[in-house]
Amino acid sequence: MAAGTINTLVGSGTLITFPTLLAFGVPPVTANVSNTIGLVPGSISGAIGYRRELRGQRSRVLRLLSASLLGGLAGAALLLVLPAEVFATVVPVLILLGVALVVAGPRISRWVAVRHDATGGLPHHGAWWVWPSILLAGVYGGYFGAAQGVLLMAIMGIGIQENLQSLNGVKNVLGAAVNGVSGLVFAFVAQVDWQVVLLVAAGSVLGGQIGAGVGRRLSDAWLRGFIVVVGLAALVAFVLG
Template sequence: MSALDLAIAAGVALVAGAINSVAGGGSLILFPTLVALGLGTVAANVTNSIAQWPGYLGGVLGFRSEYAGQRGRLLRFGLVALLGGVTGSVVLLTTPTSAFDVVVPVLVLLASLLLAVQPLITRRLRRAQDAGPRRDPAWLYVALFLATVYGGYFGGALGVILVGVLGVGLHRLKLANALKSALSAVTATVTVVVFGLFGPVDWPVVAVAAPASLLGGFLGARIATRIPTTPLRVFIVAFGIAVSVYLFARI
């Protein structure tokens, strides 16, 4: 890639990192940008996953005060996310690129639609929440595993899925949002290791995009309660749908 291409990738990664913390869906911005800059779909996906990893860590730092008293739950859920992330990453790297090219437009469209209905999910969860302690239901671990398998394979709008699953299982929306960042970070860490060792990663892009994503994730977590998310969500959803149409046309 040229210096201009790398600068574009870094700028978009900064925005994507912030979007992941504020509204979710940053992958829907960075992934198609990398494809437009000339990377193949699988290479763009694995490079996107590694480049955005620091942004998830920035989000965790931004929500660190919410993790008080959650050590045991973080360890249990983190182990599930570890197993799910490994499974999804291995499936991606061991199936033909042509299969991913067919599946990815559907995944982008699904991620966009999930992001579109996120406010409805959030409102329903907020009405149902309570502050009382409760035991984590068994089905929650299964749902988290399936969600993080998806995250290891593609990951677009993984945060939206995790908030929905955790919100239903825990009935504590604020905690669900914080745990979403932690579990996304675990899943992303798995993809860094697996894709870094075995995937077609574009390392120059990672070198410029990863620091930008870290800064964007931290800044996004700090300003998440201060900016309107509806216009941002509308833009991301519209952009994601347009990208899915473009990818469908390429098949």
């Protein structure tokens, strides 16, 4: 439930569920894939909770959704073929980068907006680099996913001229897509503990609704601050772990 709440607000719920599953003796790969599948209903629940903020963003969501789906497939494939040490080395760097981008987001967004004034501002779907960046975030999310939401919010917060509450709704849809497509792959080719899946799913669905209720009450400044705190906590957890 806590993971579903945090995933809806920011997107680092895996940092709660994954270590917990390991503590109960679930093998690492099985814990990772089972957790990914189990969090899908929670992500969908969070997206439904933010449906009001998603109004008017249909074309943007569909465009970015294609990047997330492709990235999620690639990330799932990497988990199955590469040793864990390869990507685990990059994870802290990605989290730190995401936090730094969230902090610098407003200033960078103003700079980007000025640069695009001559063309009438940024397109509705964002700067040109948003789509490939969402693709890379999807690869990361398909592989492991902790703090994926921090990266997504950093990318969209800088490259798309929109308030953070609306972008948080988009983030929940993209996160659900990444977990869903990678989870589908894992369900067929990886060792899944379906009891774990059901337990995580039940809690995350409830947490998704709690997160949506709490999240939309936060101002952009508070939401940005919360993203930074969770991102730094994720970084510390990886470094100390």
